Amino acid sequence: MSVKSTAAGGPPAKGRGRTTRGGGTKRRSGDEPELVQLLTPEGERVGHSEYSIDLTPEELRGLYRDMVLTRRFDGEAITLQRQGELGLWASLLGQEAAQIGSGRATRPDDYVFPTYREHGVAWTRDVDPLNLLGMFRGVNNGGWDPNENNFHLYTIVIGSQTLHATGYAMGVAMDGADSAVLAYFGDGASSQGDVAEAFTFAAVYNAPVVFFCQNNQWAISEPTERQSRVPIYQRAAGFGFPGVRVDGNDVLAVLAVTRAALDHARSGQGPMLVEAFTYRMGAHTTTDDPTRYRSDDEREEWASKDPIARLKTYLEREGLADEGFYAEVERESDALAKRVREGVRNMPNPDPMAIFEHAYADGHALVDEERAAFAAYLDSFEDGGHSAHGTHTAGTHAGTGH
Numbered sequence: 385m386s387v388k389s390t391a392a393g394g395p396p397a398k399g400r401g402r403t404t405r406g407g408g409t410k411r412r413s414g415d416e417p418e419l420v421q422l423l424t425p426e427g428e429r430v431g432h433s434e435y436s437i438d439l440t441p442e443e444l445r446g447l448y449r450d451m452v453l454t455r456r457f458d459g460e461a462i463t464l465q466r467q468g469e470l471g472l473w474a475s476l477l478g479q480e481a482a483q484i485g486s487g488r489a490t491r492p493d494d495y496v497f498p499t500y501r502e503h504g505v506a507w508t509r510d511v512d513p514l515n516l517l518g519m520f521r522g523v524n525n526g527g528w529d530p531n532e533n534n535f536h537l538y539t540i541v542i543g544s545q546t547l548h549a550t551g552y553a554m555g556v557a558m559d560g561a562d563s564a565v566l567a568y569f570g571d572g573a574s575s576q577g578d579v580a581e582a583f584t585f586a587a588v589y590n591a592p593v594v595f596f597c598q599n600n601q602w603a604i605s606e607p608t609e610r611q612s613r614v615p616i617y618q619r620a621a622g623f624g625f626p627g628v629r630v631d632g633n634d635v636l637a638v639l640a641v642t643r644a645a646l647d648h649a650r651s652g653q654g655p656m657l658v659e660a661f662t663y664r665m666g667a668h669t670t671t672d673d674p675t676r677y678r679s680d681d682e683r684e685e686w687a688s689k690d691p692i693a694r695l696k697t698y699l700e701r702e703g704l705a706d707e708g709f710y711a712e713v714e715r716e717s718d719a720l721a722k723r724v725r726e727g728v729r730n731m732p733n734p735d736p737m738a739i740f741e742h743a744y745a746d747g748h749a750l751v752d753e754e755r756a757a758f759a760a761y762l763d764s765f766e767d768g769g770h771s772a773h774g775t776h777t778a779g780t781h782a783g784t785g786h
């Protein structure tokens with residue numbers, strides 16, 4: 385199938401400022417482009433000329449369940465950070481539809497490259513939530529085996545994963561496989577050279593990669609208009625591939641558009657850019673205070689477009705879920721929260737010597753030297769450095785064979 389770029393329908397927005405930023409799901413002030421929407425903020429099902437989706441009641445309930453559980457997990461993680469159990473947390477609050485919709489569009493053989501905020505996508509890839517928390521607790525060196533779920537490690541270096549994804553996708557094409565690659569990045573990352581380079585390589589090599597930009601309208605305290613004078617999806621045209629803007633708070637539209645984009649890529653038609661227009665409801669991370677740089681009004685406006693509330697309204701209006709269903713989701717949510725709390729508190733601290741593992745597959749003289757020096761340093765403590773490094777791991781580094 386071929387996918388056309390959704391036109392902006394107007395000249396580039398010159399001189400856009402905070403006062404004229406649309407922030408709506410439809411053209412409001414004449415300077416925001418149309419976006420693909422299948423479920424309005426009021427929970428009404430609407431059609432679109434190019435993108436459609438037909439889901440069973442069970443599938444619709446599944447999307448609701450995914451979003452509720454993801455939001456609950458995210459809330460627990462914030463609390464755990466506040467209680468000193470995590471070093472940091474980057475909340476996805478408000479972005480559940482963008483993540484669940486896109487994640488559920490992938491096939492198991494597709495490969496996903498996340499940023500550091502893709503907890504909902506990780507959920508759709510069956511990555512154990514405790515693995516995500518282990519990374520933010522600082523007790524593992526990344527969190528999980530990326531090849532187990534085709535879900536790459538979280539990447540903090542802004543935008544760099546788009547290059548990794550493009551290289552991976554070029555490899556997929558060389559293998560002759562029909563899987564696709566999904567690369568997440570943010571509105572802020574769109575200004576990075578890495579992203580421009582990834583777009584160039586993906587375009588000229590016709591790589592089967594979908595670039596998925598969650599435009600949550602903020603890069604820490606920098607608003608999107610500091611990143612681009614045109615809507616982000618329009619940038620794709622300059623690189624020679626299609627771009628489309630979707631309502632990032634509409635899980636149905638995100639699923640439909642991402643599915644089409646992945647099919648476009650896997651059928652040999654090259655890359656696509658999807659811009660999910662959404663909003664970061666929380667702070668950038670737990671170290672940030674958004675009240676310093678944005679208004680309550682803006683947050684409230686976006687609260688009325690909540691992705692979970694609109695799907696619930698739709699399910700209720702159409703009679704697609706009963707009280708028993710909501711009670712079951714609530715029960716599952718409590719069970720997940722409990723598992724996460726207990727799991728984090730019981731995570732063993734790592735052996736200090738473990739930091740030398742996985743640097744090289746076959747060992748390296750310099751790493752060997754550094755390992756020996758560190759072991760000698762730990763031995764200078766009476767208890768082998770365990771109290772000094774706060775480790776409660778059974779056994780000593782001397783017994784680990786390193």
Ligand SMILES: Cc1ncc(C[n+]2csc(CCOP(=O)(O)OP(=O)(O)O)c2C)c(N)n1
Nearest residue numbers: 501540541542570571572573600602603604
């Ligand atoms: C190369 C690089 N530069 C700067 C930073 C610091 N930094 C961390 S998050 C962030 C903002 C990213 O914003 P965006 O891409 O919109 O993603 P969001 O956090 O909104 O999901 C910055 C500048 C970094 N991690 N890496």
Ligand SMILES: [Mg+2]
Nearest residue numbers: 570571602603
């Ligand atoms: Mg952002």
